[in-house]
Amino acid sequence: MIRRLSHMFACAAVAALVAGAVSARPHLSEVDEINDGLFVIAVAKEIRDYCPEISARTLKAYDFLWKLRKQAREMGYSDTEIKAYIGDDKEKAKMRVRGEAYLKEHGVTYEDPQTFCALGRVEIEKSSRIGALLRAK
Structure with a gap:
């Protein structure tokens, strides 16, 4: 009986390890769909912050952000993991480097500031993901 319980426990432990390995997911910093979406938001924010002629399409930006959150949740990330990633200073620094290179x-x-305006108008005109979050005043 003890040998049988021991065998069952060992099988359950192996199954749990395999399930854990299968459900392992990359850190959010490695998920392109999420990073690219946050990049779009960051660049749009920078444009509207520095160009007095362009404002945010706030509702559209919040909707976009909620969709990114939903996508991350559907990938298995918890709200705690999402908030930790968004608030991480190292990740913010990486995003800043990427954004500044793009600019x-x-x-x-x-x-x-007019160079921000020029880029903003181009993004709006071509209806890019960045441009969709901006509005010319």
Whole structure:
């Protein structure tokens, strides 16, 4: 009887380990769909913060953010994991580097707010994911 219980326990432990390995998921920083969405929001925010001629489409931005959260939850991430990732200073720094590279690549400089406006208008005109979160005043 003890041998049988011991065998059953061992089988259950192996099954739990296998299930854990199958459900293991990458850190949110490695999930492109989520990172790309947060990048879109970050760049749109930077444009509207520095360009006085462009404002946010606030409801659309919140809707977009909620959809990203829902997508992460559907991938198995908890609210705690999502909040921890979004609040992580190292991840914010990585996003800032990525965003600044994008801005520089598109001719934007912090010394000239009109360069933010020019990029914002281009993004709005081509109806990009960034442009969809912006509105020309």
